[in-house]
Amino acid sequence: xxxxxxxxxxxxxGSAVASRVGLPRPSVLRRYxxxxxxxxxxxxxxxxxxxxxxALRKLLTTAGAEVLDTLGExxxxxxxVLDARSVATPRDLSGLREFLAPGLKALGSSGRVIVLGTxxxxxxxxxxxxxxxxxxxxxxxxxxLRRGATANLLWVADDASLASALRFFLSGKSAYVDxxxxxxxxxxxxxxxxxxxxxxxxxxLVTGAARGIGAAIAGVLARDGAHVIVADxxxxxxxxxxxxxxxxGTALHLDxxxxxxxxxxLEHLAAHTKGLDVLVHNAGITRDKLLANMKPEQWDSxxxxxxxxxxxxxxxxxxxxxxxAQARVVCLSSTTGLSGNRGQTNYGATKAGVLGLVRSSAxxxxxxxxxxxxxxxxxxxxxxxxxxxxxxTREVARRLSSLQQAGLPIDVAEAVSWLSSPGAGGxxxxxxxxxxxxxxxx
Numbered sequence: 001x002x003x004x005x006x007x008x009x010x011x012x013x014g015s016a017v018a019s020r021v022g023l024p025r026p027s028v029l030r031r032y033x034x035x036x037x038x039x040x041x042x043x044x045x046x047x048x049x050x051x052x053x054x055a056l057r058k059l060l061t062t063a064g065a066e067v068l069d070t071l072g073e074x075x076x077x078x079x080x081v082l083d084a085r086s087v088a089t090p091r092d093l094s095g096l097r098e099f100l101a102p103g104l105k106a107l108g109s110s111g112r113v114i115v116l117g118t119x120x121x122x123x124x125x126x127x128x129x130x131x132x133x134x135x136x137x138x139x140x141x142x143x144x145l146r147r148g149a150t151a152n153l154l155w156v157a158d159d160a161s162l163a164s165a166l167r168f169f170l171s172g173k174s175a176y177v178d179x180x181x182x183x184x185x186x187x188x189x190x191x192x193x194x195x196x197x198x199x200x201x202x203x204x205l206v207t208g209a210a211r212g213i214g215a216a217i218a219g220v221l222a223r224d225g226a227h228v229i230v231a232d233x234x235x236x237x238x239x240x241x242x243x244x245x246x247x248x249g250t251a252l253h254l255d256x257x258x259x260x261x262x263x264x265x266l267e268h269l270a271a272h273t274k275g276l277d278v279l280v281h282n283a284g285i286t287r288d289k290l291l292a293n294m295k296p297e298q299w300d301s302x303x304x305x306x307x308x309x310x311x312x313x314x315x316x317x318x319x320x321x322x323x324x325a326q327a328r329v330v331c332l333s334s335t336t337g338l339s340g341n342r343g344q345t346n347y348g349a350t351k352a353g354v355l356g357l358v359r360s361s362a363x364x365x366x367x368x369x370x371x372x373x374x375x376x377x378x379x380x381x382x383x384x385x386x387x388x389x390x391x392x393t394r395e396v397a398r399r400l401s402s403l404q405q406a407g408l409p410i411d412v413a414e415a416v417s418w419l420s421s422p423g424a425g426g427x428x429x430x431x432x433x434x435x436x437x438x439x440x441x442x
Contacts, residue, residue: 003382003398006405026404027148030110032172032414034196034223039112039170041078042066044103048095049086056083056116059163063195065170071102079112079170080104084134085156087117088127096137104145112170113141113151116162119183135181142179142437143402150178150403150437158186164423167195173418176379176411178402179437182430188326188370189425198421200225203273205265207256207309208283210236212383213332215243216409217280220417222247226278229268231256256283256309257301262316275324276317278420281310281331284350286385291345299346306350310357318368325369328420331358332412333377335435351377355431362429372428374419379435382406401436 008014009025018025030040043065045052060067060081068075080103084096100113107113115138120128134153142151152169156162161184168174192198204221208214209230218228228249232240237253244251252268254261269276284306287298310331317323336344337351358375365371380386380397386406389397398406415434418424 003405005395005398024399024404026399027109027146029148029175029403029405030172031175031408031410036172038064038167039066039078041076041108042068043079043081043170044068044071044075044077044106045081045083046099046103047083047086048092048099049083052083055159056081056162059166063163063167063170071106075106076108077103077106077111078108079114080107081114081116081166081170083116085116085118087130087134088124090126090130090133092130093133093137096134100141104141107145107149109147109149110172110175111145111147111149112174113138113145113149114166114169115151115153116156117153119155119157138181139179139437145402148175148403150174152177152179153181155181155183157184158426160184160187160189161424161426163191164189164418164421165427167423168414168418173414175414176403176407176434176436177415177432178435180433182427182432184426185428187366187372187425187428188422190422192422194225197225198423199278199417202226202277202420203229203275204278204280204420205229205231205252205276206280206282207231207254209243210239211243212385213378213381213409213412214280214282216413217282217416218243218247218249220410220413221278221280221420222249224417224421226420229273231265232283256313257304261309262313265313266316266320266322269322273322275322277324277327279313279317279323279327279329280416280420281313281329281354283309284332286344286347288343288347290343294346302346302350306347307353307357310354314357314361314373318364323368323371325371326422326425327365327368327371328424329365329371329373330416330419331373331375333358333375333431335377335379335433335438338377338433339438358431359429366428370425372419372425374424374427374429375431376412376415376419377431377433377435378407378412379433379438380406381412382408401438403436405436407434407436
C-alpha cells in the first residue's frame with residue numbers, strides 16, 4: 001500500500017512544511033529497474049592499507065562502476081567503498097575516519113557505503129578487537145546517513161562471492177538493507193553468463209506464493225531467469241494461478257504443514273522437473289495472542305507451518321535425488337525472531353527457530369554438492385496484512401528504522417534472489433536482515 005506520508009514530504013509543499021516544523025523526511029529509495037546501471041554516479045574507492053588492490057578495482061569496474069581514487073571539490077558520489085581488511089590494531093581504525101568523512105559529505109541520495117573487513121578468528125586478541133570494531137562503526141554510521149543512503153559491512157573470509165555481493169549491495173536491489181554485517185566465506189560461486197539473468201536455466205519453488213511477499217519473490221526469481229513453481233494452499237488456488245500466469249511458472253497446491261507435504265513435493269519434482277535448484281521457504285502464518293491467553297491450537301498451528309514444515313521438507317530433499325548440486329535454500333525468518341514482539345511468542349519462536357535451523361544445517365547443505373541455506377529476516381514490510389493495522393500503529397512502525405519508512409515486498413524478493421544466485425555460493429548459514437536498520441533490536 002502507498003505510504004502517503006512519504007509521498008507528502010517528498011512533494012514541494014509537503015517538503016517545505018516538514019522542514020519548517022521538523023518532521024521526519026524519509027527519502028524515496030533508489031530501487032532496481034531492469035536496465036539500470038549499477039550506480040547513478042561515481043564510486044570513491046579507498047583502503048586502510050594505503051592502496052586498494054587491483055583485484056578489487058577490477059571487480060568494481062567490471063560491474064560497471066566509475067571508480068575514483070581521489071575526491072574532487074565538486075564531485076558528487078553514488079557510493080563509497082573502503083577496504084578495511086588490513087585493520088589489525090585500534091589505531092588502524094583512524095584510517096576509516098580519515099577516508100570516510102570527506103566521502104560522506106559528497107554522498108548523494110540513496111548512496112551506498114560498503115566497508116570490507118576481515119572476520120575475527122580468535123588468533124589475535126588485539127586484531128579481533130579492532131576488526132570487531134568495524135561492526136560498531138558501520139551500524140552507527142548507517143544511523144547517521146540521510147536521504148536514503150545505506151551502509152553495510154562485508155566480512156570477507158574468502159573472495160568467492162565478493163563480486164556478486166558488491167553488485168547486490170551497491171545496486172538498487174539492496175535499497176532496504178542497512179547497517180548489516182554479512183560473512184562471505186568459501187564456496188563455489190561461479191559468475192553467471194549474464195548478470196541480468198543469474199538464474200537462467202534454474203528451477204525454483206516458492207511456498208506461500210499466492211500473495212504478498214511470496215508473490216513478489218516469485219516475480220523477481222522469474223525476472224532473473226528461473227522457471228518458478230509457486231506453491232500454496234488449495235483455498236488460494238485462484239490467486240495462485242494468477243501469480244503462476246504472471247511469472248510464466250506453474251502452480252502446485254501444497255499444504256506445507258501436512259504430513260504428506262514432503263512426499264507430494266518430491267513426487268511433483270520427479271514428474272515435472274530435472275531437480276530443484278532454488279527453494280524458498282516463505283509460507284507462514286500468525287496467530288497473535290498474549291502468551292497467558294494463547295490457546296494450544298494457536299501455538300501449534302504456527303509452529304507447524306512456520307518451522308516444522310521447513311525442517312521436514314529440508315530433510316526430505318537432502319535425503320532424495322531431487323535437490324540439485326549447488327542448490328540454494330532461502331528461509332524467511334523475521335526481525336521478531338531476533339528482538340521479539342509483544343503478543344507473538346509463538347511467531348517469535350518459529351522465526352528464531354528458523355535461524356537455528358539455518359545455522360545448524362549449513363554444513364549438511366554444503367556437503368550436498370556445495371549447496372547453501374540462508375535466512376532473510378524482514379522488518380516492517382508494507383503488505384496486505386500490515387495495511388489492516390491501526391493507522392497510528394502502522395505509521396509509528398514505518399518510522400522506526402534508519403530509513404524512516406517501511407520496506408516493500410520487492411525489497412525482500414531482491415535479497416532472496418541474490419542469495420538464490422550461483423554467485424552467492426560463499427554465503428552459507430547466514431541471516432540477512434532486510435529491515436531498513438530497525439531502531440529496535442537493531
